[in-house]
Amino acid sequence: MGQKEQTPQQILREVIRLCADCDTCRTMMEEDCAFFIELYRLQDQEQEEEVPITEAQLRYLAELCTLCGLCPCPKVPMDVMEAKSRYIEQEGMPLATRLLNDVPLMARMCGTFPRLAKALQSNRVLGPLLRKATRLHPERQLPSFPKRNFFQWAASKGLDRQRAGDHRVAYFAGCTAGYLFPEIGRSVVEILQRNGATVYVPPQQCCGMPYLVEGDRKRTLQLARDNMERLLETADAGNDLVYSCPTCGFFLKSLLKERAYYSEAYQKSIDADEGMLKIPAPEKGKNKFWSLRKAMYKNILKDDGYFSAIDPMDRVNLAEHLYDFGAYLTRLHAEGRLKTDFAPLPERMAYFAPCHLREQKMGRPYLDLLKLIPELDIEPVGNDYDCCGMGGIFGFKDHFHQKSLDLGGPLMDKIRAHRPQAIVTDCMSCRLQFNHCLPYPVFHPVEVLARAYRVN
Numbered sequence: 001m002g003q004k005e006q007t008p009q010q011i012l013r014e015v016i017r018l019c020a021d022c023d024t025c026r027t028m029m030e031e032d033c034a035f036f037i038e039l040y041r042l043q044d045q046e047q048e049e050e051v052p053i054t055e056a057q058l059r060y061l062a063e064l065c066t067l068c069g070l071c072p073c074p075k076v077p078m079d080v081m082e083a084k085s086r087y088i089e090q091e092g093m094p095l096a097t098r099l100l101n102d103v104p105l106m107a108r109m110c111g112t113f114p115r116l117a118k119a120l121q122s123n124r125v126l127g128p129l130l131r132k133a134t135r136l137h138p139e140r141q142l143p144s145f146p147k148r149n150f151f152q153w154a155a156s157k158g159l160d161r162q163r164a165g166d167h168r169v170a171y172f173a174g175c176t177a178g179y180l181f182p183e184i185g186r187s188v189v190e191i192l193q194r195n196g197a198t199v200y201v202p203p204q205q206c207c208g209m210p211y212l213v214e215g216d217r218k219r220t221l222q223l224a225r226d227n228m229e230r231l232l233e234t235a236d237a238g239n240d241l242v243y244s245c246p247t248c249g250f251f252l253k254s255l256l257k258e259r260a261y262y263s264e265a266y267q268k269s270i271d272a273d274e275g276m277l278k279i280p281a282p283e284k285g286k287n288k289f290w291s292l293r294k295a296m297y298k299n300i301l302k303d304d305g306y307f308s309a310i311d312p313m314d315r316v317n318l319a320e321h322l323y324d325f326g327a328y329l330t331r332l333h334a335e336g337r338l339k340t341d342f343a344p345l346p347e348r349m350a351y352f353a354p355c356h357l358r359e360q361k362m363g364r365p366y367l368d369l370l371k372l373i374p375e376l377d378i379e380p381v382g383n384d385y386d387c388c389g390m391g392g393i394f395g396f397k398d399h400f401h402q403k404s405l406d407l408g409g410p411l412m413d414k415i416r417a418h419r420p421q422a423i424v425t426d427c428m429s430c431r432l433q434f435n436h437c438l439p440y441p442v443f444h445p446v447e448v449l450a451r452a453y454r455v456n
């Protein structure tokens with residue numbers, strides 16, 4: 001039976017069978033992923049104790065994958081997302097999840113009803129009731145929504161209109177810089193303008209990642225299509241495209257294009273020989289490919305994944321035109337186009353490269369850029385499998401709160417041992433977790449870079 005006809009339970013059963021046969025992630029991910037801990041617990045329950053896995057246990061298992069991307073096989077978490085979407089198609093999306101995911105809506109509500117936001121944060125009677133309704137854990141600190149979001153600020157500066165210029169850059173801010181931490185968006189603009197760019201903030205919506213992780217297929221595809229159309233139009237008009245949120249980047253640049261290379265349209269566009277499949281091989285160099293016999297792989301290497309309903313050439317084009325802002329600045333630096341007149345910042349900071357940046361396999365561009373700031377003592381913390389444990393909004397949920405703190409525990413210990421004056425990370429979900437667990441201030445790298453420019 002093909003996956004298209006499978007129930008969510010059957011898809012999850014196949015994932016369990018695959019990972020139980022392979023067994024690699026039993027030890028490799030045992031401290032870093034709640035999903036694998038539960039998967040192997042269920043497998044042992046069935047095999048050793050002969051207690052069958054129940055439907056409720058399967059449903060719970062699906063909830064535990066946050067699509068951090070740390071595990072070795074991209075197919076596994078995407079199959080879990082497929083199963084989650086099928087569950088939601090059967091059950092409908094809970095209102096609490098819908099609300100928590102919709103950052104623009106929450107920002108509007110909290111802006112419109114400041115007393116609601118205050119009650120949620122601090123009122124001893126209303127707060128617990130509201131938290132219960134939205135299934136927020138009672139001890140989880142909530143971010144506050146600023147009075148003026150980044151998009152309102154950008155519009156007040158005329159950045160929502162395209163203007164002429166030799167070096168034009170369009171910025172995809174995403175929801176966290178857009179609505180929760182507008183100082184990040186303002187820092188990106190400041191850095192670009194300092195380097196002579198004309199900045200444009202195009203119309204944009206949530207990238208779609210939170211909806212994908214919760215299993216809302218319809219909304220995920222709609223957001224992906226809308227953003228893609230706008231961003232490709234903007235690139236066609238001569239703008240470079242950048243993003244500052246690694247999760248938006250992981251979604252728009254990595255996940256969307258997965259399997260698009262196997263499509264007929266892509267194979268035609270690169271003149272693949274009849275009977276052969278050509279797959280880009282960036283590890284071999286620019287414009288290099290692996291060539292595979294179609295007859296052998298045609299049933300496995302197909303554009304039949306979660307995003308196959310979206311034009312494969314658009315997915316590839318977007319991936320090729322969109323840059324992580326740190327990688328973009330690094331490129332400018334390599335071309336001798338980045339101003340490096342940073343003022344000294346005599347401070348001790350720890351840099352954490354988040355999962356979704358690591359998964360884009362571009363190294364740690366911000367770490368190299370921050371090292372250009374005189375007197376800044378900045379060192380990386382965490383290894384390739386360390387995770388803050390927050391998992392997007394999962395750490396806010398009452399049933400995931402403790403797991404989230406346990407998963408992030410080893411990383412928090414490493415940061416404490418470093419005794420930094422501040423933590424630097426590009427992921428705002430990590431920032432919320434660090435704010436909850438640690439006493440140090442947390443910054444996005446662009447805030448530190450902009451400050452070092454500003455002092456001068």
Ligand code: SF4
Pocket residue numbers: 018019020022023024025026071072073076
């Ligand atoms: S995710 Fe991949 S490497 Fe890990 S256990 Fe499953 S099949 Fe093996």
Ligand code: SF4
Pocket residue numbers: 029032033034035036064065066067068069070071076077
């Ligand atoms: S994507 Fe992350 S949470 Fe999901 S299975 Fe892989 S390691 Fe676990």
